Amino acid sequence: MITRAWVVVLFQTLVCLTLVALPGAFSADESVQLSEAFGGPHGNEFSDQASVAAGQSIGSITIRAGERVDGISLEVTAPKAATFSHGGSGGKANTLTLAKEEYITSMEAHWGEKKGRTRIFYLSFGTSAGNTVAAGR
Template sequence: MTDNKNTVEAPGGFQLGGFHGRQGGELDMLGVIWTEIPEPTPGTVVPDVIQAPDGIQSAQTAHVVRKATQLTATFSHGGTGGAQNTLTLDAGEFTTSMEAHWGEKDGWTRIFYLNFRTSTGRSVSGGTMTENKGTATAPEGYQLGGFFGRKGGEIDMLGVVWSSIDKIEEVPATIVPADENVVLSEVFGGPHGIAFSDINSIRYSQTVSSLTLRIGARSHGLSLGISAPQEATFSHGGSKGVAKTLVLAPGEYITSMEAHWGKKDGRTRIFLLSFGT
C-alpha cells in the first residue's frame, strides 16, 4: 500500500467491462471502463458496431474528424460523407476545447455538430446544432491528442484524449462522460508508458468471467476474461509476479476498484489493486 490511493465504484446498473491507462513493463496508470449490466430477460439485440443504414449520408451530421501530428499520421473516425472543413494550426497553436451536439437519427444516437477551439481563439465547426450538447476543455498544459468513442457509418459517441504539451509529472484524473452503455472512471498513476484502452474491444451485453492480477512488489499486470458473446482476454502491464485469479459466479459482477500508486525508478507505478464484487 502507498499514501496515494483512491477508490472508484460503478454507477448503479454498471460493472467492470475493461480498462484504460498507460503501460510499459508494468502498469503506470489505470482507470476502469464501466459497462451496463445486461438485462436478465431477453430484450432488443444491439449490434456490436452501430452502423447507419446503407446509402444514408447526412450533411447535418459530423461524419469524420481528422488530426495530423508531427509524425504525419492521420487519425480518422466515422464516415466520408458531407463537406470537409479543415483548420491548419499555426506554430505554437493547440486545440484546447471540443463542443459536441448529439441527437437521434434512425433510432441511433449520432453526433450532429462539432466545434473545436484553439489556444488562440480560432475554431472549426460543422454540422447542425441540437439541444443536447456538452463541452470538454483541456486541463492546463494539455492539447487535443486523439479521440475515443463509437462509430459506424457516422460518429455515434465521441470523447477527447488530451495529451500534454510539455513534459509533466502527473496526469490529471478526470471523469469522462459517455453514453448510456459505457462510463469511464478516473485514472490513477502517472504519465509514463504507452496509452491503452479496451473501449474498442468491448461488446454490448458482454459477460466478464474472471479477473487475474499479477502480484509481486507491485501490481505488475492484469487480465480480464470475457466469456460472451465471444471469448476474449484484455491483458495489460507486465508478466512478472504471481498470478491471482478471481472467477466470477453467474450473476456476480465487479463493481469497485481501489488503486495505490507511487514512484519506482523515477516513474509512477501502480503498486496495489483491489477489486470488489
C-alpha cells in the first residue's frame, strides 16, 4: 500500500522531473535540492532523484487503486528513458498518457488510517492541458 510519506517523495520526484523537462529551468551545473519528507509514521522513505536526467519528460502516469491507492508508475522519456514504480500491483490501473509538451501542474492526495496504518485513499494528478488521472475513493 502507498503511504503518505511516499506521496510526498513522489511529489518531490515530479518536481525534480518538471525542473529538468522545462527549457531553461535546469542546467547540468545546478544541483537538485529536495525538501524534507513529510508524512505519517508508516512506510519507508525513498527517492528516485539519482535516476533523473536533464531533458526528461513525463510520458505517462499510472495509478493502481481499488478502495485505496495500491501503487503508482511514472514513465519518463529520452534522453534517459526510465519507469519509476512504487507500491503494489493490485487494484485497477488508471493511466494518463501525456502529450509531448504537456506537464504535471497539480497533485491531490487524501490519506487516513486503516488497521492502524496511514494509507493513501485517493490520488490525482492534473496537467497543463487540463487532463487528469485519479484513482481511489
